[in-house]
Amino acid sequence: MNTLSYILIQCGVILLTAPLVNGLIRKVKAWSQKRRGAPVWQMYADLYKLIRKGTVVSDVSSWVFKATPYLVFATALSAALLVPISIRIQPALLPGDFIMLVSILALGRFFLMTAALDTASTFGGMGSSREALISSLIEPSIMVSLITLALLSHTTSLSAMMGSMQLLRLPLIHPAFLAVFLAWMIILLAETARLPIDDPATHLELTMVHEAMLLEYSGRHLALMEYGAALKQLVLITLIVNLFFPHDQWIPMAGIAGIGLSITIYVFKVILFALLIGWIEVNTVKLKLFSIPNLAALAFILSFLGILQYLIVGGA
Amino acid sequence: MILGSLSVLILLSSFVLMANKHIKSYVKTFRAQSLLIACATGIMGVESLLKDSRVDVLVVCVLIIALKVIYIPKLLNKTHAHTHYKVEKDFILNIPLLVIICFALVVFSYFILSSLGESHVQLANSVSVIWIGLFFMISRRKAIGQIIGFLVIENGLFISALLITEGMPFIVDMGILVDLLTAAMIMGFMVNRIDEEFESVDTDRLNNLKG
Numbered sequence: 001m002n003t004l005s006y007i008l009i010q011c012g013v014i015l016l017t018a019p020l021v022n023g024l025i026r027k028v029k030a031w032s033q034k035r036r037g038a039p040v041w042q043m044y045a046d047l048y049k050l051i052r053k054g055t056v057v058s059d060v061s062s063w064v065f066k067a068t069p070y071l072v073f074a075t076a077l078s079a080a081l082l083v084p085i086s087i088r089i090q091p092a093l094l095p096g097d098f099i100m101l102v103s104i105l106a107l108g109r110f111f112l113m114t115a116a117l118d119t120a121s122t123f124g125g126m127g128s129s130r131e132a133l134i135s136s137l138i139e140p141s142i143m144v145s146l147i148t149l150a151l152l153s154h155t156t157s158l159s160a161m162m163g164s165m166q167l168l169r170l171p172l173i174h175p176a177f178l179a180v181f182l183a184w185m186i187i188l189l190a191e192t193a194r195l196p197i198d199d200p201a202t203h204l205e206l207t208m209v210h211e212a213m214l215l216e217y218s219g220r221h222l223a224l225m226e227y228g229a230a231l232k233q234l235v236l237i238t239l240i241v242n243l244f245f246p247h248d249q250w251i252p253m254a255g256i257a258g259i260g261l262s263i264t265i266y267v268f269k270v271i272l273f274a275l276l277i278g279w280i281e282v283n284t285v286k287l288k289l290f291s292i293p294n295l296a297a298l299a300f301i302l303s304f305l306g307i308l309q310y311l312i313v314g315g316a
Numbered sequence: 317m318i319l320g321s322l323s324v325l326i327l328l329s330s331f332v333l334m335a336n337k338h339i340k341s342y343v344k345t346f347r348a349q350s351l352l353i354a355c356a357t358g359i360m361g362v363e364s365l366l367k368d369s370r371v372d373v374l375v376v377c378v379l380i381i382a383l384k385v386i387y388i389p390k391l392l393n394k395t396h397a398h399t400h401y402k403v404e405k406d407f408i409l410n411i412p413l414l415v416i417i418c419f420a421l422v423v424f425s426y427f428i429l430s431s432l433g434e435s436h437v438q439l440a441n442s443v444s445v446i447w448i449g450l451f452f453m454i455s456r457r458k459a460i461g462q463i464i465g466f467l468v469i470e471n472g473l474f475i476s477a478l479l480i481t482e483g484m485p486f487i488v489d490m491g492i493l494v495d496l497l498t499a500a501m502i503m504g505f506m507v508n509r510i511d512e513e514f515e516s517v518d519t520d521r522l523n524n525l526k527g
Contacts, residue, residue, distance in 0.1 A: 175320040175437070182328065294335045297412040301331055301419050305324065308426060309437065 003091040007081065009263075010089065014080045014238070017267060018230040019043035021237065021274040028278025029201075043230070050223035058119045058216065068115035069217065069224035075108030076231035083158055083238045086262040087166065087248045090159045097156035098146040102139070105191075105232065109135055112225075116213035123205060127212025130289065134197060134209065137296035138190045145180045145187070145303035149243065151310050152176065158239070166246040176309035181244045183302035186295060188240060188277075192233040195281040197292060207286060234270070237277075241269040319479070322356045323441035326475060327422070330448040330468055334418050334455075335411055337404040342464045343392045349468070350384035353475050364483050372486035379493055388467065388500050395504040396460060399511045408455050421447040438479050445472030457520050459507045463500065470496050 023040035030037025057066060082101045084090040113131055116124035150156045153164035171177040190197045193210035202208055214225050247265045251258050287295060329349040336342060354377055361373035396402075407414065422444040429440045446469055453465030474492065477484050514521075 173317050173321055175317075175324040178321045179324055179328070294411045294415070297415040298331060298335050301415055302328065304419060305327070305422070308423065309320075309324070 001089050001091055003093075006084075006089055006091045006094075009259075010081060010085060011077065013085050013263060013267070014231065014234055015077075017270060018227070018234040019047065021234055021270060021277075022230055024271060024274040025278040025281065026201075028275055029282060032282040043226075047223050047227055050226075051220050053219040055217075055219035055221050057221075061119050061216075064111065065115050065118045065216075066221075068111045069221040069228070071111045072108045072228035073224040073231070075104050075111075076228040076235065079104045079108075080231055080235050080238075083235050083242070084162065085238055085242070085266045086259065087159065087162050087242075087246075088251075088259050088262050094157065094159050096158075098150065098158055098161075099143075099156065101158065101235075102142055102146070105235075106135075106139070108228065108232070112213055116216075119216045121216055123208075123212045123215050126205075127209055127215075130209045131213065133289075134190055134292060134296075137293055138187055138299065141183055141296070141299040141303045142187055142191075144300065145183045145306060148176065148180050148303060148306040148310055151307070162242050162246060165243055166249045168246075169249065171244055171246070176306045177244065179302050179309060180306040181240070183299045183306065184240050184244075186299035186302070188236050189280070190292075190296070190299070191236055192229070194277060196284045196287050196295060199286050237270055237273050238266075241266070241273055245269060319356060319359060320438050320441075322352055322359075323438040323475070323479070326352045326356070326471070327441045327444055327448075330445050330452075330472075331415060331418060333464070333468065334415050334448060334452060337407075337411070339396050339402055339404065339460055340393075342461065343389050343396065346392070346464055346467060346471075347385055347389040349471055350380060350389075353471055354380045354385060356475060357478060360478060360483060370483065372489075373483040375486070376483075376489045376493075379490075383493055383497055384467075384471070388497070391500060391504050392460070392463065395463075395507050398508050399460065400516075401458060404456060404458060404461060406457055408457075414451075414455050418448050418451060421451060439476060442472055442475040442479055445475065448472075457518055459503075459510065459519060462519065463503045463507070466503070467496070467500065 020040060020043075022043045023038070026042070027037050027040050079101055082094075082096045082104070084094070109131065113128035116128040118124075149161055149165075153161045155161060155164070165171050168174065168177075172181060189195070193200055198209040199207055200210065203211055205212070210229070214222065217225055247269065248262055251261050251265075253261070326349055329345055329352060333342060333345045333349070336345060357373060357377040357380055361371075361377050364370045364373050409417075422440075425444040425447060426440045429443065432439070449465050449468030449470075449472055452468060453462045456462060456465065470492070510516075
């Protein structure tokens with residue numbers, strides 16, 4: 001498939017699905033509290049409303065504050081291009097590897113933290129210091145777990161990794177992949193500001209991390225920030241479902257029909273995964289901020305166990 | 317392959333135990349670990365039943381579920397309900413450091429068992445469970461933590477023996493399980509008595525006995 005149609009399909013599917021994940025997670029939480037809850041497409045309506053509204057920018061803030069929403073959105077979208085939703089639509093040459101993915105996401109986060117400091121509000125500074133704590137604890141385990149996968153599949157490109165995972169059929173039976181998968185579950189919850197680490201539904205100053213950094217934003221800027229966060233969440237979910245639950249090997253037909261079926265199965269997997277995240281959120285309580293290093297240590301150890309299994313057992 | 321994954325999960329559960337500080341979740345994690353061990357034993361049992369039509373491994377599996385998954389956790393919960401403390405507060409080191417030291421223990425057991433060749437991976441995982449149980453006993457100051465550590469050591473020993481021998485003689489397994497049951501009962505009883513008498517089960521106070 002050529003590069004242009006890859007970009008169009010990839011961006012289209014990711015942009016359309018990302019707010020749905022948030023809607024589904026909120027719906028699961030509402031069900032658990034015996035409420036009907038907002039419709040699953042609520043976030044689309046919210047984004048539409050915010051984009052039409054004007055923005056308020058503090059007089060004392062610099063260009064960083066205004067540039068950050070666009071940067072956060074752009075980094076999330078370019079990260080999305082590195083993680084193909086289906087192995088069938090990837091172009092012949094897909095530049096970039098997992099190191100680039102991690103650094104693109106880190107760039108977005110850097111600007112997010114700087115912009116929160118920029119307005120000199122106390123909540124923003126508190127939010128960025130907490131974000132820095134969490135991300136510096138979680139990023140080593142992202143790198144180590146992805147290095148394990150790269151060693152097992154002899155490539156650093158994410159799409160080639162997905163290809164080699166498909167040859168295994170059910171990767172999760174393999175001990176190394178099992179350890180890395182469990183590490184990724186912790187990483188996903190930490191990176192997307194989900195419940196054991198950070199509560200996305202709260203605006204209580206004692207507990208918020210990600211929301212504290214968005215407090216000063218309004219209108220179009222806020223819409224871009226929230227859309228960027230949703231995109232990043234979907235990129236990480238895509239990485240997990242396509243690496244550990246590959247589906248393309250089960251599809252017999254080729255061509256347009258195969259691609260359509262593959263994308264449908266992908267969306268279905270994402271929906272199931274969103275329900276799983278909602279279920280996890282319902283069943284956990286928020287950790288104390290100083291207990292987060294314990295969880296991060298577990299994620300790090302899990303990804304290291306993966307690499308240890310690789311070094312002993314050898315390639316899969 | 318499935319046994320390998322199970323042994324990784326058993327190792328993981330001992331890490332989770334190490335990163336916890338609520339007594340209630342100690343018992344929960346111990347129960348989950350025992351359940352995983354029962355699964356591994358069940359798989360081995362079905363294999364040996366099909367291969368040489370032995371039923372004793374399956375009987376041991378049922379015994380493990382009865383004792384380690386149901387009875388001993390219940391006993392521990394009862395002991396826990398009587399004592400005064402619910403959360404472990406003072407460790408010898410902080411938790412992330414403890415977890416990383418545990419990981420060094422895992423690397424150590426991989427290193428010492430690496431001469432055995434490729435088949436030893438599951439064995440290395442289960443031997444590390446023994447080390448972690450030992451280290452768990454050292455790192456906790458309260459008596460219930462030490463009972464759990466003892467039980468985790470036993471779990472590690474059991475799964476190692478199972479993986480090496482593909483099912484030990486029935487009488488040996490029975491002996492170990494009954495021994496374990498008696499030990500857990502006596503220790504639970506002792507913890508209760510000590511708590512009643514001295515209003516604390518901090519083992520550091522034993523240092524006062526030194527001359």
